[in-house]
Amino acid sequence: MKILTTSYGMASEDGTPSSDAFDVRSWDQTVIAVLSDGAGSGAPAREAAQRAVGSLIEHYSARPRSWTPQQALSTFARILNRTLYQESQVRYERTEMVATLAAVVIEGDTLHGINLGDSSVCLWRDGSLRTLSTAHVETAAERSHILTRALGMSEEVEPFCFTTTLQDGDVAMLCSDGVSNHIYGDDLTSALARRSSARSIVLAARQKAKAETLDDMSALVLDIHQTGKLHAMNARTLIIPAVLSKGDTIDGYEMLRSFHGTSRVWLAEKDGQRVVIKFAPVEAIDSPQHLEAFTHETWNATRAQSAHFVRAHEPIGQTMRYYVMEFADAPSLHAVLRERMLSVDSAVALGKFLADAAQTLLRLDLAHGDIKPENILCIGDYTSLSFKLVDLGSAAAIFSVSSRAGTASYLAPERFHSAPISERTEIFAMGVTLYQALTGKLPYGQIERFQTPVFHPAKRLSKINPNIPSWLEAVIHRAIALMPERRYQHCSELAHDLAHPGRVQPFFEADTPLLERNPLAFYKTGFFVFLFTTLWLVFKLLSQK
Numbered sequence: 001m002k003i004l005t006t007s008y009g010m011a012s013e014d015g016t017p018s019s020d021a022f023d024v025r026s027w028d029q030t031v032i033a034v035l036s037d038g039a040g041s042g043a044p045a046r047e048a049a050q051r052a053v054g055s056l057i058e059h060y061s062a063r064p065r066s067w068t069p070q071q072a073l074s075t076f077a078r079i080l081n082r083t084l085y086q087e088s089q090v091r092y093e094r095t096e097m098v099a100t101l102a103a104v105v106i107e108g109d110t111l112h113g114i115n116l117g118d119s120s121v122c123l124w125r126d127g128s129l130r131t132l133s134t135a136h137v138e139t140a141a142e143r144s145h146i147l148t149r150a151l152g153m154s155e156e157v158e159p160f161c162f163t164t165t166l167q168d169g170d171v172a173m174l175c176s177d178g179v180s181n182h183i184y185g186d187d188l189t190s191a192l193a194r195r196s197s198a199r200s201i202v203l204a205a206r207q208k209a210k211a212e213t214l215d216d217m218s219a220l221v222l223d224i225h226q227t228g229k230l231h232a233m234n235a236r237t238l239i240i241p242a243v244l245s246k247g248d249t250i251d252g253y254e255m256l257r258s259f260h261g262t263s264r265v266w267l268a269e270k271d272g273q274r275v276v277i278k279f280a281p282v283e284a285i286d287s288p289q290h291l292e293a294f295t296h297e298t299w300n301a302t303r304a305q306s307a308h309f310v311r312a313h314e315p316i317g318q319t320m321r322y323y324v325m326e327f328a329d330a331p332s333l334h335a336v337l338r339e340r341m342l343s344v345d346s347a348v349a350l351g352k353f354l355a356d357a358a359q360t361l362l363r364l365d366l367a368h369g370d371i372k373p374e375n376i377l378c379i380g381d382y383t384s385l386s387f388k389l390v391d392l393g394s395a396a397a398i399f400s401v402s403s404r405a406g407t408a409s410y411l412a413p414e415r416f417h418s419a420p421i422s423e424r425t426e427i428f429a430m431g432v433t434l435y436q437a438l439t440g441k442l443p444y445g446q447i448e449r450f451q452t453p454v455f456h457p458a459k460r461l462s463k464i465n466p467n468i469p470s471w472l473e474a475v476i477h478r479a480i481a482l483m484p485e486r487r488y489q490h491c492s493e494l495a496h497d498l499a500h501p502g503r504v505q506p507f508f509e510a511d512t513p514l515l516e517r518n519p520l521a522f523y524k525t526g527f528f529v530f531l532f533t534t535l536w537l538v539f540k541l542l543s544q545k
Helices: 043-061 069-092 185-193 198-208 288-303 333-337 344-362 413-417 423-439 470-479 491-499 519-544
Strands: 002-010 020-027 030-037 101-107 110-116 120-125 128-131 160-165 171-175 217-226 253-259 262-270 273-279 322-326 376-381 384-389
Touching (some): 002 020, 002 030, 002 198, 020 043, 030 043, 030 171, 030 217, 043 101, 043 288, 069 101, 069 160, 101 120, 101 171, 101 217, 110 120, 120 185, 171 185, 171 198, 185 198, 198 217, 288 322, 333 376, 333 423, 344 384, 344 491, 423 491, 470 491
Antiparallel strands (some): 002 217, 020 030, 030 101, 101 110, 110 160, 120 128, 120 171, 273 322
């Protein structure tokens, strides 16, 4: 495969930021190009466009092997749409983060694409120009600038999909409406026939624009000198084994023993190296929903490549549906807490780890969704613990889940009332975990899965474990605050306070009595009230004589 790419963009006014975003990446026999135009000139629209481009490319680069390019593009677009829509409602209480989307993937000799809004994709071949995308705008000419479909505009969206077979010499182009509104038809056909660069096309469109039609402009041009042979990565059918037994050998991996009370997770060995293998559930044989859920889990596990997590991958040439994880021979925090509580130093290290791990997932637009002691491995001894976060089966795109997915005792109060998973709900789960690690108790008690609990302020940590310093008590109680706006809003804030104890401000729930919040102030106030009352009584007695 030989494809030459050029890209160029410019803002409508010099010195102002553009609301367009675009990028192109290539690896092996794959090229992906994405362009997005923020619906408006404000910061939320620009952020939406930038997030759309970055997220789609990162998601696609780690797509599950079992997904076709079209399925991957459509699925990721829907996830991104829900994330932007929900985040808009949380941050602005209205729809603000809206953007168009045009994306194409070239694998071998096939172009797969999707679009939402009025950013367009066209293909030039042998002197003729064909538009592959469709414009999601009002049909009336005077309202043709109004979008009818775009990322973040509504909670659910279905992208327009297109596929075409490529030939050597084809030229594909993605552009924002700032370009397509000014250069089109014969002018654009001639430009692509000349193999004009994206910069040349954008500048030509700029010259044709009038003051009242001037807009941000951007374009991506893919000059396809030579197509490649389509990889057969997904051509095979992966088997889901109904039964697994000790001693079975699958793709060179020998099954040694099952894990976690399930026959779908196994300790295995290949070439002297021990690993953990997780197989798709038996239900996935006949249930597309179960299969889709496992595919999402595989995708999340294999793209979270960080020291915070056990590393995972899908082996090349595998014949069954599973993924492989590194084997960490370490107990869970849950097992450790059955024997002893964590020291203050270890709890602080755990808090820093959880905040860092969550920020790593956030960079992938993910939230873990089930932070709890059972999903944290403790590596090392009592004096020097390090940690790993496991089980990304509940991981989801941030703001995309409004159900009670996760473990009830670690869910933030708003999650029981359909609030979406967010950075603040993840921080709540971290705080509950830290509270439990230092006291052996859950701050709000054991909550059953289908229960809708009534929350009351948690007992102060120092009343259970007097060895906890006041600054750490404040950090944890702020993390588990019942009102989400009183919690840490970002994991970086939690990490900062854990690293700077001297700067931590005291924290109490809003209805905490003054005696508990500030005993000295309470007694001072009481003293002065008593003093003034006594003086007033003395004065009254003296005045009666």
